Amino acid sequence: MSVQPIGSGAASLPAIPLVDLGGDGPVALPQRLPEYLGRLLDACQRHYGRLPLAIGDRVTSHWLELRRNPYRDEIAAIARQVGRVGAVMLNLSYEWACSTGVAADPERPGNRMLRTLDWPTAGLGANLVVTVQQAEAGTYYNITWPGFAGVLTAMAPGRFSAAINQPPLNLYTPVMRVDWAIGRARIWRRDGLPPVHLLRQVFERCRTYDEAKAMLSEAPLCAPAFFTLSGVSDGEGCVIERTEDASRLHEAPATITNHWLDFSIPGHDRGKQTEARRACMQGLVASAADDFSWLVEPILNPTTRVAAVANAAAGYLHVQGWEADGPATRPLIVGAAVDDAAGSSRHAAEAGQL
Template identity: 25%
Template structure:
């Protein structure tokens, strides 16, 4: 069984190669009528009070969502144990305990609180808070209309290789994360600092807006060492002079006062793992894709001659903008096609949602779609389903 599971990624690629050649034409039509979304799929709103002690900040959410978090994490734990040896699993858990105790304030304290409130061991709460960086594929789009008004949309896709349900054609983890998807209003001194779309019990930030300032989404970036080298340095060499991606973005959302300040912080902070930051602002032209290495960066700005898209929008999936995506991934190509077909005169939230609803940009991994406008402070998200025929990612 373990040898079969080890070959699963290769089998999926082979399947996609066949799927692409036999069914690709079904996914070339841009969606035109998905917006407005079903209101019943809207993500519920909760509050995070930063004036509370870190141990208590997640209590209301854990009271409601705790059992579902436990079920999801237990499932992931069992999936990992089915692939690796028991000895390797025990080493992993031991090191996750060590990682947790070394995390900066207030992340460690918040995770201790989540552990106490949910009944999950701290090691598994830590796994839940870092697994995103290993198992995600996403799409982010920023568009500017003719008047200079900016729109930001994203699909968050996750659960890759974590339990494919052959009967229902779904990823088990993606299915379990949908009811855990929440909109969070982060408050301090009675004032709203920012909003984010997140998962209950996840203390970092992946999708967020700061009204009258900027919008932000995070897409995974594949690299030879991924985040493993940074994690090993953190564990083995006590190298703390690096930031966890989702912790850095939360700090930026709490502290940055402008698009420019956020851009600088996201570009120049040393990271534990490579990543793409997609940042939108208030003024015309304030949009960029920040391609991060652990120490260095590349910035592609809205309207840049570097873009493979039009001058009025940016598209990022999970591949460097100066490279072609692999043959089995149509998402970026199709997103560009749909944006160009519609044209800048139709730039809007409805356009972004329709593009994000076009298969395979919408796929079996898609947990939610989010739309944001910094100038109005508007943020909305909806959990997604992808009816067959639909790509695994």
């Protein structure tokens, strides 16, 4: 897959909505963008089927109540608003692959995170949203979708940026679908938070990189995860490999895709070419430009749905949605970009704030 240049073609693409939720939280987002959520649920129903979504909603709701999940009321409220199957289960769906790297920013002060998120479901790139959310620890920008209560990728100006990658599916049998069911049963028996909910708590509660690093390393989880964390100084960056109860730390410059680095845990691969994607990210994370010219195969592939660059020291976030046939949105830039040759800078140039 080749990268489409940002030019006349990209100018005709839709903008990514930049939505200020204040302190209202994710429950307010479906009310602001109901058409986005409708399209997403249509795509998910085509991909998964209505009956599996309905069963997943029922089982997931029961688990959220049983474990007294802190966001269970939000998720239930979203489901009531939507009035369709899928809104509950998709909040805890783990079927994505990612490529993420963190290193000192080559063009501005601070540390920088490069990030792609891959998911086979169509429509996620075209219906991407960035929200501005207020929390106890401060403001953060969340790259998300209407109806989703967790955090996968976000940037908190002056604090840190962070993202989640998914480890391999644990190997119990030769059949991946059987192992998925076994893995789900193991998750239902654990009291730790889902990784996407832990990362949300980090952005809501942690005021510094060190606080975030400690929380991501130590808090119990109900499922394994890889966290990438990027702070405000050049050396503040790391990848954290997590099992439910243990962690391994890799200081920046560091990269992660979807295979274990330090843990020896047999598993089924998430996505394709995980080793090749990491090798590619290792070669570019410290020097790539912010213009998405670093989006090359195999990091860029037909399942890529999100590309992002984040620098919390500069309060800078650059995001674009992708689908199988290429860019699905115009790039959204939040904060000041590096001065170009003419000496000008862009500030949220592509956004329509709602």
